[in-house]
Amino acid sequence: MLKRLRGRKAVRESAEALYRTVVEQARSPAFYSDAGVPDTLDGRFELVALHAFMVMRRLQAEPDRTGVLAQALFDAMFDDMDRSLRELGAGDLGVGRRVKFMASSFLGRVKAYEGGLDGGEDALRSALVRNLYGTVPAPADGASAMARYTRHQLEALETQPLDDLVAGRVRFDAAFALPVGTG
Numbered sequence: 223m224l225k226r227l228r229g230r231k232a233v234r235e236s237a238e239a240l241y242r243t244v245v246e247q248a249r250s251p252a253f254y255s256d257a258g259v260p261d262t263l264d265g266r267f268e269l270v271a272l273h274a275f276m277v278m279r280r281l282q283a284e285p286d287r288t289g290v291l292a293q294a295l296f297d298a299m300f301d302d303m304d305r306s307l308r309e310l311g312a313g314d315l316g317v318g319r320r321v322k323f324m325a326s327s328f329l330g331r332v333k334a335y336e337g338g339l340d341g342g343e344d345a346l347r348s349a350l351v352r353n354l355y356g357t358v359p360a361p362a363d364g365a366s367a368m369a370r371y372t373r374h375q376l377e378a379l380e381t382q383p384l385d386d387l388v389a390g391r392v393r394f395d396a397a398f399a400l401p402v403g404t405g
Contacts, residue, residue, distance in 0.1 A: 234294055236291060236389060237297065240277055244270060244273040247273050247394045248266065249266070256364070258355070268353050272331070272350075275328075276375055277295065277379065279336075280379040280392075287388070288384060288387065300324065335372075339373075343369055347369040350368045351365045375395060378395040
């Protein structure tokens with residue numbers, strides 16, 4: 223039983239470390255300044271969701287080994303959303319509903335991004351436009367840059383050993399700049 227408790231704690235700690243890296247990457251100013259993603263609560267949520275999707279997708283390479291970690295990452299993400307809403311002053315009664323809606327929205331994004339990846343560059347770009355930009359007009363070069371960025375980061379994540387992710391270490395390719403104006 224003690225081994226199981228230590229195992230759960232280790233998974234939770236790894237998931238929290240992965241989530242911190244996801245948030246750090248999603249906060250990169252280039253997404254807002256260069257790609258035109260709205261610097262709003264919605265825009266920030268969308269970028270966290272996109273990066274969490276990328277990490278979770280990598281974790282699905284071996285679901286028997288990493289499925290529990292993927293679920294723990296999901297849980298860490300929405301525990302943080304709950305905490306953030308409460309800090310912003312949302313009433314206790316409404317927080318649960320909002321977090322449930324956000325979780326449902328995230329699952330919709332996962333489906334849209336998976337479909338976009340299967341459907342080619344235009345399909346991924348369309349999914350990113352709908353989600354990252356919402357009701358704000360997406361700059362054509364920004365949306366195209368985000369599609370290239372997403373594909374590049376997914377490829378970079380594929381080269382990372384799952385052992386690193388299981389240990390809570392994920393690296394986004396910092397050398398890849400958003401190539402705005404080239405697409």
